[in-house]
Amino acid sequence: MSGTESVAFDTPQRERSADNFAIWVFIGSEAMLFGAIFLVFLIAHIDFGPAFAAASKHLSLPLGTFNTAVLITSSFTMALAHMFSSARRWRATLLALTATAALALCFLVVKGIEYGREIGEGLAPVLGLPFRYAGPDPVHAEFFFGLYFTMTSLHALHLIGGIVVIVGMMTLWRTASPANRVRRVVALGLYWHFVDIVWVFMFPVLYLINR
Amino acid sequence: MSFGIPFFPQEASSQAGQVDALFYTLLAFSVVLGLALTGLVVGYAVKYRVGSKADRTGKRSRSLPLEMSWTIASLVIAFIFFGWGAVLFLRRDHPPADALEITGLGKQWIWQFRHPGGQREINELHVPVGKAVVVSLAAQDVIHSFYVPAFRIKQDAVPGRTTHIWFIATEPGRYHLFCAQYCGTQHSEMGGWVTAMAPEQYTAWLNRQGEGETLAASGEKLFRALGCSGCHGPNSKVRAPSLDGIFGRPVALDNQQTVIADDRYLRDSILNPKKEIAAGYQPVMPSFDGLIDEGEMQMLLAYLKSLSPQPAAGAKP
């Protein structure tokens, strides 16, 4: 089975298209996961619009906007990695991958700062921390923050997963055949763009929709 | 019944006969179709067993007319059963206007009932025969379900909302009341009896229980004790909407929408007053979420309803 990772395939081309397809199926599955949670948010938003609008104003718009920019840039570097790998420019590919992982890390750090601020202000209804909220209708504001932490941390977990895969891929880089390298970069790229798109939906829904 | 073995449950409400008519029709259909299919399969199995001399010419492994016809027949039969069931089901939402309203509260692991005259019962419910009874249900802790098999009725009691079930008992007697939704450790002990009695006996029974304070009267006391009357009362300094005749009336909201003041609206206005603000008023009312329990909520709702001209039961959603 020359050049294929799975014994099931005759040629690397077939394996690559199978990989692509698998990632799309996986993205469909992921879309259902995020879809379910977005749906919960939507229903709660319809029910408690004013409380959610008020609570949303306590999130940091500058940090959120900055993070959105960071993540979109990481999608760009990931696209570069795809391009370079197709052209078999391995050094450039590795550089682009490193940049992608670094940008994602930057996103997580900023997100961490945001979390820290919110916990400091007493806006995090998690781990039994006291919830101090000055605005109207604190009960439903707490509900908003509960959803905010659930959704953003689920997204952050996906990002962490992506970083782990990038690091793993770079560790195994030297032993992988060229065909496998391209295949992996393409598959990872699809996943990466999906996780970014989830954020592109999450950002307006949490930060902007109520302004 | 036959040797004490229960085959068919009692029918003791006006709905029971109607539900059973559909049930037995379904049963007849299932038995006929089931036996026909069984007969067919067994017949084929015997006739075409390996080595038999049966004629096997003219085999076919597809037949579009046959497949089309059984698909269409299944659809038609399914839609008939669907329509029949749906028509009966939709009646659940429309209790007669003059129904007697009893409140029921489920909590782990008892049912509490309160009659319009204020008489309370636990795990027992006395109702008159031949008169429509609406039970408005609430739950204090987890989801419970009010189930009287002999009446063929069931309704979940869900925390945070009021649900309704109505029936007309037709046969005097004592019938099982069950909690049908699993609700924790003593779920199987949560239940008791519904006693259907002739109307005059029911009146006599009510009298024997004494003229307790009516639910609405309890609600009125609570209305004052919680300070609601301070703002909603006629001489208050704070401008709050008057609640006279509120139940069942349309209310204009500050977002140009209009809602009917039903159970849901009143409940939400007490627990979550910022959600739907009556047009022309400031959102100054505090939330009573966590300050009153389900039983007290039922009292307040009963009081608010009593401020509307009767009958109020017809205005249900």
Add this chain to the structure above:
Amino acid sequence: MTNATMPGTYLAEGSGPRAWLLTTDHKRVAWLYLISLTAFFFLGGAMAVLMRIELATPAGDLVSDDVYNRLFSLHGIIMVWFFLIPSIPATLGNFLLPLMIGARDLAFPRLNLASWYVFIFGSLFALFAVVAGGVDTGWTFYTPLSTLYANGWVSTAAFGVFIVGFSTIMTGINFIVTVHTLRAPGLTWFRLPIFVWTLYATSLVMVLATPVLAASLILIVLERIFGIGIFNPELGGDPLLFQHLFWFYSHPAVYIMILPGMGVVSEVLPCFSRRPLFGYKAVALSSMAIAVFGFLVWGHHMFVSGQSAYAGVVFSFLSFCVAIPSAIKVFNWSLTLRKAEISFETPMLYALFFLALFTFGGLAGLFLAALAVDVHLHDTYFVIAHFHYIMVGGMVTAYMAGLHFWWPKMTGRTYSETAGRIAATVTFVGFNLTFFPQYMLGFDGMPRRYHTYPPEFQFWHVLSSAGAVVLAIGYLMPLFYLGLSLFRGARAPDNLWNATGLEWQTSSPPPPHNFETMPVVTKPAYAYDMKGLEHERFSPHREEAAQ
């Protein structure tokens, strides 16, 4: 495994723990699943037997209410997530899918092995929950009972189910990609065996529905640990929202469980009738229809929950619609027997029993879809009986049919036909004795999940409990004669039943990469009416008699 005598087969590729636990051969992974699932099946079954013994008397005298509640909760959790959902796909499907489409393995062999480890990892949480003190929420985890009031190991069990969900999704993705990319030359979609169609349909549901369960379980765990109030009415949440999310997964999950069973029966019936499956296309497409419609009917679990009456009407309508493809299948299976040459080996007996039990379970579904009748029957033993007729009478019977049908392929050995037929019959009798009385109980108004009950229900409960003992014997028997066949069974020929599928064209057991020469397909599935296959056949029971 006595593999020493079978050189050249997948069983001869090493026998140490390493060779099994680090294998990426789909056939060996199937065995890993088969052994773990069998353990879970008997664990869940033991709980069921305990419950039935408790219910033989109206008073709660054998176990306390807390213990009883834990028994039925864990019985449900184990049977649904640790047996039924993976059962046919992860064992028979895993073993056969590549063989049936002429592939060397699944598309992602390592993902396949990983799915088993994820399954085991998740099951450790569930087992820990069992040992540590149990869960008493029912398998449905309804809020707010599960979030605010239950005191068992709810988060642990929910987390275990959550992890097993990943394993389900991995299997689903693997199967979908395999069917799309690895079919043998000439094997067009409408030449695929129905078993492959149903595995494909089931995988689609696995991939799209499981994440929604994951989301709702995450929310439950967050609510229990962090107190965010998504399902708590006091914090503005809605307990019914959980039911919507849960059933959005769990109703399709019912089809995850039954579809592969339908596939197995569609293989067995034609083989022992020596006839092509009647209405092949209708059966294939109705599997897809079931998978799609299955997503639209979740609200029929909630007719009396307080959701709007009009939602109830819509869901009832859709539920009647989803009954049609199942009815079509039953008619097609029955007509397959017409003008056939039927013989009654063990797999065929199981398949015929499936047909009967599935029909009577499915017809009961009509009662539950009819709104006004469901108001009476909802949350009673009628639902229990309906569910078990489909899941145990349907699914487990089909699983047994498949296991007996492909056992010679998987092991290269034949089992005792006599024992097999006796076990099948005992199972059928025991099953009906256990669950038919439960229809009566439900109609009489006996609610489900009751530890004690009014004495007038005792007659039916005693019948049901007696049946459970018979049923248990029926399920224990194969454990012995199938186990014995591994050591004493006669060598099976490559195509024992003279069947048409590609899996029968390689050796029994198959070589490590399934085929010595990769097959090319020129015929439709179930070409039993083509020359050369009509009359000749191997008949193990006749051979047994001759010995």
